[in-house]
Amino acid sequence: MGRGDKRTTKGKIWRGSHGKTRSKKTNRPHQQVKKEEKKNG
DSSP states (O other): OTTOOOOHHHHHHTOOOOOOOOOOOSOOOOOOOOHHHHHHH
């Protein structure tokens, strides 16, 4: 597992490819997770 391995992040960077282990940046906005509000009383 190293630079020659297609499945690892190092291998993807070395080859210049993308996939599940090294996905490209997307311009879609991130979903905001709502935190539960604490109720007093």
